[in-house]
Amino acid sequence: MSIELESLGQISISRTMRSSGSYRLKLLNWWAPPNRLFLRHKHITNADKLPLRALNGVNPVQFLMDDDDPNPNSVNLLKETNFALKCAKFPCIKIGDSPLIKLYGEDDTILRLDSELKHLEEIEKVDKKFPEPWHSLGPTLVKPVHQSFKEENLVEKFVEEPLPENLAHWESTLDRSLKLLPNTTSRLANLLEKSGFPTIRKLLNHFPRTYADLQNAQGAIEDGHYFMFMGKVISSKGMRGGSQFGILEVLVGCEIQNIEPNVNENKMVYLHLKRFYRGRRFTSKPFLDMIASKYKEGDHVYVSGKVKKMNTEDHYEMQQYNIDMLEKEEQKYAHLERKPCPVYPSKNGLKPNIIGDVISRALKALNNDIDPMPSEVLSEFNLLNLFDAYLGIHRPKTLNDADLARRRLIFDEFFYLQLGRLFQMLEALGTNLEREELLARYRNDKVSEVCTSEWGPLTRNLLKSLPYSLTSSQLTALSEIILDLKRPIPMNRLLQGDVGCGKTIVAFLSCMEVLGSGFQAALMVPTELLAIQHYQELNSLLEQLDSGTEGFKPTIALLTGSTSTRERRIILKGLQSGDISMVIGTHSLISEKIEFRNLKIAVIDEQHRFGVVQRGRFNSKLLSRLRDDSMNHDLNSDENKAFMAPHILALSATPIPRTLALALYGDMSITQITDLPPGRQPIETLALEGNEAGFEKVYKMIKDELVADGKIYLVYPIIEESEQLPELHAASTDYESISGKFEGYNCSLLHGRMKAEEKEEALTKFRDGQTRILLATQVIEIGVDVPDASMMVVMNAERFGIAQLHQLRGRVGRGNKKSRCVFLSSTSGTLKRLKVLEKSSDGFYLAQADLLLRGPGDLLGKKQSGHLPEFPVARLEIDGDILQKAHLAALKVLSMSNNLEKYPGLKAELSMRQPLCILGD
Numbered sequence: 001m002s003i004e005l006e007s008l009g010q011i012s013i014s015r016t017m018r019s020s021g022s023y024r025l026k027l028l029n030w031w032a033p034p035n036r037l038f039l040r041h042k043h044i045t046n047a048d049k050l051p052l053r054a055l056n057g058v059n060p061v062q063f064l065m066d067d068d069d070p071n072p073n074s075v076n077l078l079k080e081t082n083f084a085l086k087c088a089k090f091p092c093i094k095i096g097d098s099p100l101i102k103l104y105g106e107d108d109t110i111l112r113l114d115s116e117l118k119h120l121e122e123i124e125k126v127d128k129k130f131p132e133p134w135h136s137l138g139p140t141l142v143k144p145v146h147q148s149f150k151e152e153n154l155v156e157k158f159v160e161e162p163l164p165e166n167l168a169h170w171e172s173t174l175d176r177s178l179k180l181l182p183n184t185t186s187r188l189a190n191l192l193e194k195s196g197f198p199t200i201r202k203l204l205n206h207f208p209r210t211y212a213d214l215q216n217a218q219g220a221i222e223d224g225h226y227f228m229f230m231g232k233v234i235s236s237k238g239m240r241g242g243s244q245f246g247i248l249e250v251l252v253g254c255e256i257q258n259i260e261p262n263v264n265e266n267k268m269v270y271l272h273l274k275r276f277y278r279g280r281r282f283t284s285k286p287f288l289d290m291i292a293s294k295y296k297e298g299d300h301v302y303v304s305g306k307v308k309k310m311n312t313e314d315h316y317e318m319q320q321y322n323i324d325m326l327e328k329e330e331q332k333y334a335h336l337e338r339k340p341c342p343v344y345p346s347k348n349g350l351k352p353n354i355i356g357d358v359i360s361r362a363l364k365a366l367n368n369d370i371d372p373m374p375s376e377v378l379s380e381f382n383l384l385n386l387f388d389a390y391l392g393i394h395r396p397k398t399l400n401d402a403d404l405a406r407r408r409l410i411f412d413e414f415f416y417l418q419l420g421r422l423f424q425m426l427e428a429l430g431t432n433l434e435r436e437e438l439l440a441r442y443r444n445d446k447v448s449e450v451c452t453s454e455w456g457p458l459t460r461n462l463l464k465s466l467p468y469s470l471t472s473s474q475l476t477a478l479s480e481i482i483l484d485l486k487r488p489i490p491m492n493r494l495l496q497g498d499v500g501c502g503k504t505i506v507a508f509l510s511c512m513e514v515l516g517s518g519f520q521a522a523l524m525v526p527t528e529l530l531a532i533q534h535y536q537e538l539n540s541l542l543e544q545l546d547s548g549t550e551g552f553k554p555t556i557a558l559l560t561g562s563t564s565t566r567e568r569r570i571i572l573k574g575l576q577s578g579d580i581s582m583v584i585g586t587h588s589l590i591s592e593k594i595e596f597r598n599l600k601i602a603v604i605d606e607q608h609r610f611g612v613v614q615r616g617r618f619n620s621k622l623l624s625r626l627r628d629d630s631m632n633h634d635l636n637s638d639e640n641k642a643f644m645a646p647h648i649l650a651l652s653a654t655p656i657p658r659t660l661a662l663a664l665y666g667d668m669s670i671t672q673i674t675d676l677p678p679g680r681q682p683i684e685t686l687a688l689e690g691n692e693a694g695f696e697k698v699y700k701m702i703k704d705e706l707v708a709d710g711k712i713y714l715v716y717p718i719i720e721e722s723e724q725l726p727e728l729h730a731a732s733t734d735y736e737s738i739s740g741k742f743e744g745y746n747c748s749l750l751h752g753r754m755k756a757e758e759k760e761e762a763l764t765k766f767r768d769g770q771t772r773i774l775l776a777t778q779v780i781e782i783g784v785d786v787p788d789a790s791m792m793v794v795m796n797a798e799r800f801g802i803a804q805l806h807q808l809r810g811r812v813g814r815g816n817k818k819s820r821c822v823f824l825s826s827t828s829g830t831l832k833r834l835k836v837l838e839k840s841s842d843g844f845y846l847a848q849a850d851l852l853l854r855g856p857g858d859l860l861g862k863k864q865s866g867h868l869p870e871f872p873v874a875r876l877e878i879d880g881d882i883l884q885k886a887h888l889a890a891l892k893v894l895s896m897s898n899n900l901e902k903y904p905g906l907k908a909e910l911s912m913r914q915p916l917c918i919l920g921d
């Protein structure tokens, strides 16, 4: 059905009505020789509530022409107008309070119009894809109650012009298509979708890049920045810009505070607001006069936008701007209240102002019950609800509002990551009892006192026979681990500590605790060199054991890629029968088909080098036994203890900040060793440019060190000289020249291309003192322990990361001897970064500095950070406190409902955010 409403001379207005109740308003052409102005149609939903209306204070021509203009003002400020009355004068037209629009130049004739109009008064067919009206989505919107702050204007609009319908349920609200947003044409919705905004959530997660603030116009005006001004219109001109476009230029004069010293008077700045109207039709005089007449000299206006300096002093051009008329004094304050103003980045070509406008409408359409977060969590962690957070980030009243909102949104990023990790871990456990045990342990991560008397006899015996006493944080760490080992559920703990702090002995003692009660242990390390070193060290410690340990001496085996087939067969058999109590090896421990008789603990050294996948494989391989349905479900039964999944103890020598550790290993309990063994002397560190003078100095230092009986590591970035990188020093290439330079002192070479036994031989000779200089690549970075090595020189040090250099430096100063470390940089420019190592030897501090400089992904190296989560808003480097809160909140939620059944909203959100994680049903 179609109804012709009005026919006003040259303007025809038709309305078609769909059976579904939606309308399409069509404004037919008008003719304005010589230019043909075509006023396009406009979709209007719920037209029964929005009867034929014109604009109030908005340029009508612009409105009529921009059929997809998403500016909320174009729609929300609509007010009922009688066209017949307003368009009284022919051939001019006046709509609403607009000035007269001259349709023709003075001498144009109108004779052709009647016949033209007949032809044009056709009724447009309604677009088949026209969306269902909003009211089908749910009950009427109620006025939202804001906990923390209110956006008066928005609330008013809700009441005054309520969007007829609310969305059915929070679960689906945010994930609904923008097509369903009131007053959004399908063309605009498609455009939004193509630009990456298919849903309301995606749109609301497009956060402002910054906020413009009225206050900032009072300071220095910087080119390219966003500012807000209040001022007076000086002139307004509509001009032809050639035959293809029209220009509106409004000149506004603003009085601002003078920031020059000793000048009390305010100064004037001049804003040239320029708007371009592309198309021949916008070059007509009537049109240009009409747009210019909107702003009159002396009008008070409020302008915001990006400024560009002009050649004349204190003159600025603004092409992207918003201008509002200020009529009354009160309005000034109303505007002031709306500060700060969000500035959006554009997306895929979509202009910031369009994005901002649709966001405003989306916010109005939302209800305040979109938050799946339980209210207990909101109140305990003092968080805004999600609705307020979206309002606060997009329409803050103060910058503090925006910051509060940002914190809530960051919290969510961390929270769902933690929740996902912990949830997956709980899923892997069989019974509720196990889950509750585990959560209880996470909540109470620290032990209050160390009770060595409760440790097993083998552990106590080894402890007694050590040539040193454990430091207090070594003791606490060991207590935490042993407490976990006594629990009937598998431990998943990360032992983290700075280089050389003594993690290995804590790991050994943890293994002794299970070996002493007849179980087995495995220690997996990333390199063969390290496996051999640990194997030798542990054996030598065990040799010194008192024979009084109830006659029990554990048998330790070494299994690496170089182990002969025969030997391997014997080891595998021994592990299966239980004759071998502990195996130390490389990743072959998980890739081999090893069967343990009763493996109780798996220690994974240098955790991040293996990654979650390998850790998981180790774990799940052994977990499969536990999940056997035929098992006895009494957790304390001997049978179950024997078949329980192994406890996992991961060691990390990278002293990553606790927050990063949480983000990476949110499903692990974290223990940190925070002190170093006593007697360690600070390593004297020097960063030098590796020019001739620098090398001379270093050679002299090496000579002195050799004379003083020291041992020296020379570390190189590459093995062989490279044509592509001629500036790099190479270990093999330098071997001859170094041997010649320090005649009388033996040198050895150690790099990754050598065979296992050659590496082992090189290291043994260096350890025994047969060689005094070891030319090595970064193979020595991890775990190599030669306590009396006293000097290190790193060539082309800028090629390494700060954290890596700290690890390398940790190869010296491991005993009581005073040690030195020199970092040689290729150029003076690269020297600056290395200087930070001169100032600090605290790994946590350096890692934090590195984190701030390079970001978390880089800190761990690309290879190892494949599993590092991406956070759109949060910055791990600075938002660590929120991460800690989020971790606790995730624990709280899971302890209230460990399968999340009580919180279906959270579960849905989690599966939406982490599509890869298996969430039961």
Ligand SMILES: Nc1ncnc2c1ncn2[C@@H]1O[C@H](COP(=O)(O)OP(=O)(O)OP(=O)(O)O)[C@@H](O)[C@H]1O
Residues within 6 Å of the ligand: 468, 469, 470, 471, 474, 497, 498, 499, 500, 501, 502, 503, 504, 505, 653, 677, 678, 782, 783, 784, 785, 787, 810, 814
């Ligand atoms: N409490 C202690 N008192 C004295 N020396 C200790 C103590 N604990 C460990 N050590 C010694 O300190 C040195 C470094 O210990 P260890 O190799 O365990 O450090 P780490 O934390 O594993 O370091 P890295 O990260 O370099 O592997 C070893 O020679 C070890 O014997």
